[in-house]
Amino acid sequence: MIESPAATAWYVYGIVAAGAAAHDEVRLIEQGGLAAVAREVPLAEFGEDSLPQRLNDREWLEASVLAHEGVLQAFVETGVVPLRFGAIYRDAREVERMLEARSAFFHSALSRLGGHVEIGVKGWLVAPGPPPRRAEATAAGGRAYLERRRDELAAARASADRVVDAVRNVHRQLFAVAVDGVVNRPQPKELTDRSDEMVLNAAYLVPVGDRTLVQTVLRVAAESAEAGIELEVTGPWPPYNFVPDDEEPDE
């Protein structure tokens, strides 16, 4: 396929209820009570030929991910079902056809997610127990060494158990005051900009403006601090973590 530089496609960020207020950069493509939040994008950037390379361009990826999030943020209070990065359609008619085919799915997703936001909660292990002392094995102290080593391992296990219990306790209390909650795999240290180990990577769905979850975080933070865990709150986010599963067209 030859793509002229002027050729464009429609990038869809998310689905909202028809009649939502649009803003300058995006167009709402409406169909059957739903609206796709879309933007016309150059195929030179988002075409099949160029997208894979662009994804490896860190600056481009950073800007595109920020733009995706920025657009969805504008709709977060009125309700939006986020699409994953890279939903691109040839023209507006194709977007309408998609809305038609997925009508029941999106109406049901909107009724569940509308009026709700996602709050991210991370737990960081900031005060791990003291590292086991390196016991020196000597000819005279072989037995003492083995005993000390055994005690150290037992202490390390007990300390790890305390962390797991504390993390479970945090999630249990937050889940109890949220509409829904998910626990994702902690991000590896190479990807976070902290030297502490991430021990909780959770997200909770709460009604817009509801402060209960954040207040609960503040309350449980005191308890978790005793186990060496610091809690961090992010958001409010569009409800990325709570969209229904991938599905096939309704018909």
Add this chain to the structure above:
Amino acid sequence: MSVLDRPALEHDVTLVELVDRVLNKGVVLSGDIMLSVAGVDLVYVGLRVLLTSVSALEEHR
């Protein structure tokens, strides 16, 4: 200010937090997407890019 230019969130959020959500979560529509990125593992690509940038930063230290 353009909505596309402004920082998405007022507080400090790491890029990985954004990538984690925008590339890994959200509805994936099967079937009729014109330009699917099938064959490209977005998660992998995103994380590899970040890993590259982390190692690049460390080299410059």
